[in-house]
Amino acid sequence: MLTLNAYAKINLALDVLYKRPDGYHEVAMIMQAISLSDTVTLTRQPEDIELSVNIRGLAADASNLAYRAAALLRDYAKTAQGVHIKLDKRIPLAAGLAGGSADAAAVLKGLNLLWELNLDMEELSKLAAKLGSDVPFCLYGGTMLATGRGEKVAPLSPLPSCYVILAKPAVEVPTAWVYGQFKADKALARPDIAVIRQYLELGDLAGVAKRMVNVLESVTIPAYPEIARIKEFMLEYGAMxxxxxxSGPTVFGLTESLEQAETVAGRLKARGVPEIFIAETVSEVE
Incomplete structure (x- = not known):
């Protein structure tokens, strides 16, 4: 048996550059792992892949990304070994936090050990890219630059440690719809990735925070104005x-202290935001 944490992510910057011939969008993102996590428990068993989950509304079958990760790895390694995958979900579903991708990455890493396959991270990353654009980042974690459709990742200087308040309104935002509706001329601002990287190298949390931009807000906020209200509340209550x-709908805010984070979270709860979490940045993923 092997148990792993599957860490959620936030986007410190997200830019959409153009639509590619393959239908995907070319992006440039700075991604950050945070301590909000699912727990993935892998138990070796003969032949079959089985999956159990702790929440309703999440498929526990071959359509689940964690199951698909196990099946893909088993086919690639040409092994007949099986596994029971138990997902204890804490990352909210369909939240823009890469919960499913994090689970899939944990399965790839964990089964590489449990099945004694000895694949290197480059091989695992290629498999991860076949599962989804965020899965390669979730393999590595920390602070990373993601390009291509998001699957090409490179390490950056770590974001200085801070607290992260996460607030998810009671709406569902289809990722494909958001990207399909994006128009570059509607984005009021674009992130300057090079400048943000400089502030990361300086270890300047405030410098990074002031320059965070997500161009997909230009699509999601007009359709779901509660996202803008949550952003305004966070800033009003003390988030930096x-x-x-x-692609939403979760909004995150950064604070330097836990006390500040708890104040912001408490005020948001009083405003009726249904799902609120406090996390920390994670610079290294096991």
Whole structure:
């Protein structure tokens, strides 16, 4: 048996550059792992892949990304070994936090050990890219630059340690719809990735926070104005910055202290935001 944490992510910057001939969008993102996590428990068993989950509304079959990761790895390694995968979910579903991708990455890493396959990270990363654009980042974690459709990742200087308030409104935002609706001329601002990288190298949390931009807000906020309200509340209550993560709908805010984070979270709860979490940045993923 092997147990791993599957860490959520936030986007410190997200830019959409153009639509590619393959239908995907070319992006440039700075991604950050945070301590909000699922627990993935892998138990070796003969032949079959089985999956169990702790929440309703999440498929526990071959359509689940964690199951698909095990099946893909088994086919690639040409092994007949099986596994029971138990997912204890804490990352909210369809939140823009890469919960499913994090689970898949944990399965790839864990089964590489449990099945004694001895694959290197480059091989695992190629498999991860076949599962989804965020899965390669989730393999590595920390602070990374993601390009291509998100699957090409490179390490950056770590974001200085801070607290992250996450607030998810009671709406569902289809990722494909958001990217399909994106128009570059509607984005009021674009992130300057090079400048943000410089502030990361300086270890300047405030410098990074002031320059966080997500161009997909130009699509999601007009359709779901509660996202803008949550951002405004976070800033009003003391967060040093607030931004939508991924294609939404979750908004995150950064604070330097736990006390500040708890104050912001408490005020948001009083405003009726249904799902609120406090996490920390994670610079190294096991």
């Amino acid at each position: 910055a607030a931004l939508m993560s991924g």
